[in-house]
Amino acid sequence: MNASSRIPGFYKLDPESRFRRIVEASGLPAEQLLPLRQTDAGMAAIADRMIENAVGTIAIPLGIAANFLVNGADYLVPMATEEPSVVAAASNAALIARERGGFRTSGNAPVMIAQVQILDVADPHGARLRLLEAGDELIALANEQDPLLVKLGGGARAIEVRLVDSGDFRCVVLHLQVDVRDAMGANAVNTMAEALAPRIAAIARGRVLLRILSNKADLRLVRARAVFDAEKLGGPDVVDGIVNAYRFAAADPYRAATHNKGIMNGISAVVLATGNDTRAIEAGAHCHACRDGRYTSLSHFEKDADGHLVGTLELPLALGLIGGATKTHPTAQAAVKLLGVESAVQLAEITAAVGLAQNTAALRALATEGIQRGHMSLHARNVAAAAGAVEGEIGALVERLVADGHVRLDRAQQILAELRGEAEAPAD
Ligand SMILES: CC(C)(COP(=O)([O-])OP(=O)([O-])OC[C@H]1O[C@@H](n2cnc3c(N)ncnc32)[C@H](O)[C@@H]1OP(=O)([O-])[O-])[C@@H](O)C(=O)NCCC(=O)NCCSC(=O)C[C@@](C)(O)CC(=O)[O-]
Ligand SMILES: NC(=O)C1=CN([C@@H]2O[C@H](COP(=O)(O)OP(=O)(O)OC[C@H]3O[C@@H](n4cnc5c(N)ncnc54)[C@H](OP(=O)(O)O)[C@@H]3O)[C@@H](O)[C@H]2O)C=CC1
Numbered sequence: 107m108n109a110s111s112r113i114p115g116f117y118k119l120d121p122e123s124r125f126r127r128i129v130e131a132s133g134l135p136a137e138q139l140l141p142l143r144q145t146d147a148g149m150a151a152i153a154d155r156m157i158e159n160a161v162g163t164i165a166i167p168l169g170i171a172a173n174f175l176v177n178g179a180d181y182l183v184p185m186a187t188e189e190p191s192v193v194a195a196a197s198n199a200a201l202i203a204r205e206r207g208g209f210r211t212s213g214n215a216p217v218m219i220a221q222v223q224i225l226d227v228a229d230p231h232g233a234r235l236r237l238l239e240a241g242d243e244l245i246a247l248a249n250e251q252d253p254l255l256v257k258l259g260g261g262a263r264a265i266e267v268r269l270v271d272s273g274d275f276r277c278v279v280l281h282l283q284v285d286v287r288d289a290m291g292a293n294a295v296n297t298m299a300e301a302l303a304p305r306i307a308a309i310a311r312g313r314v315l316l317r318i319l320s321n322k323a324d325l326r327l328v329r330a331r332a333v334f335d336a337e338k339l340g341g342p343d344v345v346d347g348i349v350n351a352y353r354f355a356a357a358d359p360y361r362a363a364t365h366n367k368g369i370m371n372g373i374s375a376v377v378l379a380t381g382n383d384t385r386a387i388e389a390g391a392h393c394h395a396c397r398d399g400r401y402t403s404l405s406h407f408e409k410d411a412d413g414h415l416v417g418t419l420e421l422p423l424a425l426g427l428i429g430g431a432t433k434t435h436p437t438a439q440a441a442v443k444l445l446g447v448e449s450a451v452q453l454a455e456i457t458a459a460v461g462l463a464q465n466t467a468a469l470r471a472l473a474t475e476g477i478q479r480g481h482m483s484l485h486a487r488n489v490a491a492a493a494g495a496v497e498g499e500i501g502a503l504v505e506r507l508v509a510d511g512h513v514r515l516d517r518a519q520q521i522l523a524e525l526r527g528e529a530e531a532p533a534d
Contacts, residue, residue, distance in 0.1 A: 109133070117159050121150050125161045149436075156434055168379055168437065169193035170444070173200035175208025176330075176459045183460055184441035185375035190484040192371045195467035196460055199334070203463065206333040206414065211455035213328040217263060217283050218291040218424060219320045220299035224278040227312035233278050234267040236309050241265045247305060248282055248298040255294060260287035262298060277315075280306055283325060288450040290383060290426030295319045321389040323422040324397070328451070330458035332466075334415040339470060345415045347473030348466070352407035359401040365465070366395055366404050369419065372464030376457045380445070381431030381438025383424075390422040405465050419462040423454035482513040493518035499525060 109131040116124060125143050129136045145153065145163040153160040171183040171193050185193050203209060227233045237244070241264070248262035255261050266281040282302065284295045299317035307314045336345050355365035370388060377387045395404050405419040427450045432438045447453045471477050483504075490503040492515055499522065506521045507513050 121154055121161050124159060128161065152434060152436070156431060166378065168441070171196040171200065171460065171463075173197050173204060174456070174459065174463070175200070175204050176456050177211060178208070181446070181456055182444055183376060183456065184379040184444055185372070185460070186379040187371070187375040189371065190488060191481040192375060192464065194480070194484060195471075196372050196463045199463035199467035199470070200459075202334050202338045202466070203332040205335040205338050209330050209332045209459035209462065211328065211330045211459055213423075213451040213455050214326055216260075216286050216288075216291070216424075216450055216454075217325040218286050218295050218323055219325065220282040220284065220295035221316065221318060221320050222280040222282065222299050222303060222306050222314055223316040224280065224306060224310045224312040225315055227278050227310050229311075230269050230276060230278050233310040233312065234269060237265065237267045237278075237280055237306065240305075240309050244280075244282070244302055244305065247302055248284065251298045251301045252294055255284075255287060255289075258287050260285040278310055278312065280310075281320075286426075286450075288427040289429045290386065290424050290450075291429075292319050292383070292386070293429060321386050321424070322393045323386075323390045323424040324394060326422050326424055326454075327420055328423045328454040328458045329418070329420045330455065330462045331416065331418040332459070332462060333410060334417060334466060336413045336415065339415060340474060342413055344470060344474055345409055345413060348415055348469045349407050349409060351469045351473045352403060352405070355403035356406075357402075362395065362401055362403050365469075366392065368468040369404055369421075369461040369465045371468070372460040372462075373421075373423070373457055376460050377425065379438065379441045380425070380427075380453065381433075381435045381441075382426060383430060386424055390424060394421050405462060407466075407469070415466075417462050417466050419458055419465065421458065421461070423457055425454045425457060426450050427453060478513075483508045486513045486518075489513055489515055489518045490522075493522050495522055 113127055116127065119127065129139055132139065143162040149163050153163050166186050166188055168184060168186045171185055174181040174183050185196065244265055245262045249256050252261065262282055262284045264283045268279045268281065270277050270279050282295065282299060284291065284298060286294050296319055303314040303317050336342055339345060355362045370391060373387060374384050377384050391404060395401050404421050405417060408416050410416050426432055427442060432442065445453065445456065447456065471480050486504045486507045487500060489507065490500045495503045502525055503518060503522055507518055510517065
């Protein structure tokens with residue numbers, strides 16, 4: 107950067123003018139920054155409506171996971187991810203799950219929580235009871251804010267009041283529970299919380315500060331389970347290996363973080379492909395993973411009476427079908443169409459099945475040959491491209507890299523040079 111990043115009114119410019127300003131400010135040649143602008147005209151206009159100061163879009167690969175049988179129906183699952191082997195792994199475990207009926211899922215009603223924080227309350231216990239006594243009035247007032255949601259069968263359902271203490275800090279917190287139907291629900295519940303605030307402050311005789319949803323969406327749990335055939339997995343030792351790998355994650359937070367990352371490889375990819383809020387989902391999932399005060403595995407693996415592997419996953423998934431980017435992004439809309447889901451709960455349940463499949467595939471690889479063979483052989487294409495291989499060279503280079511067993515940039519550059527006849531082949 108040569109010039110200042112202070113560009114008054116940057117947001118008022120159109121994307122092309124913004125791009126020219128950042129080229130000037132960076133002091134870099136425009137060609138080096140052109141990929142920031144790489145987008146078609148239609149998408150540029152959509153991006154400019156979706157976020158602020160947009161100059162372009164970044165294309166993340168969108169893959170379709172195959173083989174998913176969920177509650178007896180087949181689904182082709184769109185997954186947006188930058189990571190190689192994720193879509194392959196999900197498809198792989200979904201194929202194994204088919205042998206014993208695929209995935210079974212269930213989900214709670216889509217209830218989100220809005221928090222209203224009340225400070226400076228002289229009698230917190232008294233305030234709590236006064237607020238609970240006013241429950242019906244507050245629920246009615248909340249529902250007046252969103253008649254459409256109520257007409258669709260949703261709306262505010264209940265209130266809860268908590269006293270939150272930490273050292274010398276104490277506040278009263280009202281939770282408003284709202285059935286948000288097919289929405290993720292953040293905007294819907296935030297509107298209600300803001301509308302209730304003056305009345306809540308009056309009843310509690312305090313001062314309202316925050317009015318915002320909680321991403322600990324633990325009323326909105328979804329569940330997926332599957333039986334993975336022992337023989338298809340590779341035999342009883344593989345089943346035992348996966349169960350022991352799970353036990354490690356259940357016992358050790360260092361391992362649990364990686365284990366859960368494997369689950370989120372699948373979940374976040376579906377969340378992104380459908381235009382949902384990846385941060386909300388990640389925050390909710392990891393918070394759920396330490397709900398008992400210790401971070402642990404989100405999934406469970408055990409052996410059934412016949413020696414098959416039983417995998418189960420339960421987590422909060424606040425996914426929507428009608429709001430946010432799902433409504434504005436054409437790719438997200440097409441992804442939802444391909445899935446053919448009719449409700450946000452159904453979307454969340456399929457997403458949980460993908461999380462379970464992803465987790466199972468990773469554990470199977472880890473408990474047997476290790477992650478590198480499958481993952482690195484698919485990653486080899488990236489390494490080949492990074493080494494400078496062009497179309498027509500990539501196939502041969504990947505083959506050599508995988509056979510060689512060293513999927514590294516330096517080795518790729520060396521082999522590429524050999525393929526191009528630019529270097530002597532190594533003695534070995
Ligand atoms: C990579 C595989 C799937 C190969 O697995 P494989 O056993 O060589 O696969 P296969 O050739 O027997 O094929 C079985 C099915 O897998 C799918 N499949 C197979 N290959 C492909 C492909 N190229 N592209 C798309 N789909 C593929 C496909 O559905 C295929 O069925 P078919 O279509 O042939 O009837 C396997 O090794 C695997 O599942 N590995 C796990 C990979 C993984 O988890 N990657 C995530 C990145 S690592 C990470 O971030 C998380 C981690 C690992 O740290 C989490 C943790 O620690 O718990
Ligand atoms: N902490 C967080 O996670 C936060 C997230 N966000 C963002 O909020 C967005 C999601 O908000 P969300 O409330 O879902 O989106 P919207 O406000 O876009 O959609 C919800 C509204 O859509 C209308 N609606 C129409 N059909 C339905 C239906 N079948 N089911 C439910 N509602 C329906 C409802 O009424 P009506 O039309 O009358 O509004 C409802 O209030 C995401 O972009 C997220 O990133 C925002 C703030 C914080």
